[in-house]
Amino acid sequence: MALTGTFPGIRIRAISVAVPETMVDNAHFVPFQGAENVRKFEKMVGVLERYHCRTATTRTLALASCHDLHEAGAWTAETVDACLFVSQTPDYRLPATACALHGDLGLRSECAAFDINLGCSGFTYGLYVAAGMLVSGGCRQILLTGGDCLTSILAPGDHANAMLFGDAGFAAVIERNTDGQALPFLLGSDGKGAAVIRAGGGGMGKHICGKSLDDSFLHMDGADVFDFTINVIPAAIKEFCDVSKQNLADFAHFAFHQANKFILKQIAMLTGFPFAKHLISIDHYGNTSSASIPLTLCYNRENVAGNTLLCGFGVGLSWGLMSYDFTDTTLREVRVVKD
Known part of the structure; x- marks a missing residue:
């Protein structure tokens, strides 16, 4: 659990x-x-x-x-x-x-x-x-x-x-x-996969789970990320629906972390919900880590109405799900900042 x-x-x-x-x-x-x-x-x-x-x-x-x-x-x-x-x-x-x-x-x-x-x-x-x-x-x-x-x-x-x-x-x-909504959540972690996505340089540790942290650059073991996603996230979605007493059919949209489109399609196939309900932003913004879910909501702001399932998953390894009806939420147009 x-x-x-x-x-x-x-x-x-x-x-x-x-x-x-x-x-x-x-x-x-x-x-x-x-x-x-x-x-x-x-x-x-x-x-x-x-x-x-x-x-x-x-x-x-x-x-x-x-x-x-x-x-x-x-x-x-x-x-x-x-x-x-x-x-x-x-x-x-x-x-x-x-x-x-x-x-x-x-x-x-x-x-x-x-x-x-x-x-x-x-x-x-x-x-x-x-x-x-x-x-x-x-x-x-x-x-x-x-x-x-x-x-x-x-x-x-x-x-x-x-x-x-x-x-x-x-x-x-x-x-x-x-008058606000009741927000149901499900959170999980698997520290045995802590080294699957890693970067050193910011702390005192030089190794994690047997992997070297001898530089400050991002390292990602793609096959392990994929295995984690298809083995853990569909089950987590089912558990979330069970504990929150909701069905997949209750959700108008799915706003998931934009890991990549292939992974999102695999999750849809394994859980049995239509990929067409997925809100997508990865095509124009890539994988934006912690910003990917809010970015996806704002990018699709004109189409976001009704109960929406949010699911973040990845580095940690960790995952978190919640649902919310964004009909009355102000979703702003994505801003471009001078750099």
Whole structure:
């Protein structure tokens, strides 16, 4: 059994996402990978283009998303009780990037700020933490922000991962509201796979699960990621439906971490729901780690209505699921930030 819980009276008021201005299409990779390999990648993985940072950072993109929601009237410095920052590519080892954003945004000293170190499952975990803080009564409004610039930790010449990953930041305003929805969650982890997706350089450890961390670059064991996904995620979806007393037919949409299109199709096949219900953003933005679910929602904002199943899964290994009806949530147009 995974960790489960339901938090009543929660409203996801608004979500915003930002990407850097530099768009990289697949033609860029032909000289390095060859036209045939790029064609096969495009067909299987589904990425046509992605946005890569030049000088922008995760903080830059998260801040732009926060400002966008402020301009939309979703929060003020007087209403935010906590600022949570979810990322595995923070701007600093210390201080917490959430604290830097706290200063950037002019938040009150009574407003808590802390980081959450998660990637692909980070948005759902962040929502769980925020919902728990709201239900506890200590907060009425939380600014959940974050994102990842994974291109900043790619080795020079790692064109395979550069084709897959894009950079993005996000912000969401979550509130306690008597008319809000009950948010069901399911969270899980498998630390035996901690080395499957790894990067050193930011801590004291030099090995994890027998794998070396002697450089600061991203390493991903693709076959192990695929095995984890098809063996764990379909079962987790079934368990979530069981504990939340919902059926797959109850969901109008599925907003999953955009690992790659082939994996998403495999999950759909193994669980028996139509792939047409999947909201997709990987084709134009790539795999954006912790930002992929909010990015997918905002990119498809004109079509998101009704009960939606969210599922984040990957680095950790970890996974998190929740469902929410986004009909009344303000989903902002994806912003492009000058870099």
